[in-house]
Amino acid sequence: QKEVEQDPGPLSVPEGAIVSLNCTYSNSAFQYFMWYRQYSRKGPELLMYTYSSGNKEDGRFTAQVDKSSKYISLFIRDSQPSDSATYLCAMSAGSSASKIIFGSGTRLSIRP
C-alpha cells in the first residue's frame, strides 16, 4: 500500500466552479502537508502548506487537513483556466524530516 493515495483524474470542470482535490495517507507520523502545482513540462511549485490539522486559506485556495481521518483536501474557488495543471499533494513527518512523499497527482482542466 502506498503511503499517500491521490486520485489521478483527469478532472474537468467549467470556469468558475469550485474544485475539490483530495489525498489520503497511512503514515500517522506525517505532520506537514503540502500542495504543489505543476504546469505541463515544468517542475512542481509549492502552492500551499499546512501543519497538523485545520484549515488554511490563501486567496481562492483553501487547504484542509483532518489527521483523525488521514485525509487532506485542496479547494479552489472561482476556478480559472490558468488553474489548469497537475496538483500533487505531499507530506513529511516533520519540518526538518528529510523525506517528502508525494501523491500521484491529479490532472485538472478548467474549461472556459
Added chain:
Amino acid sequence: NAGVTQTPKFRVLKTGQSMTLLCAQDMNHEYMYWYRQDPGMGLRLIHYSVGEGTTAKGEVPDGYNVSRLKKQNFLLGLESAAPSQTSVYFCASRTGTDYGGMNTEAFFGQGTRLTVV
C-alpha cells in the same frame, strides 16, 4: 537567481549505456533529492542527501547511484540504462533549518527527459 538547474534537459540513451545527470543549486540548501515522474505514478523518490558527503536510498533506488561531493551539486548516475528507466527526472532542494514549518518548501528544477531505447 538560478535556483535549481538540471543538466541535460533531454537525452536519448541506448540500452546498456551509462550517463550522469547533474543537479546544481545556488541556495545553500542542505537537502537535495532526485525523483522520477512517470504517468499516473506521481513523483517517486530515488535517492536523497541531507548534506555534503551523505546519501540515502528512497523508494525506487535500484539501477541508480548518487554522489554529493559538493554541497551545491547532486549527481544521479545510471550505470547500465534500461528501457524501464525512461522517465522525467526531477531534482529538488530545500533547507534543513527548522523555522517552525517555514522550511518545508522544496524547490524543483525543470526536469530531464530521458528516453532509453
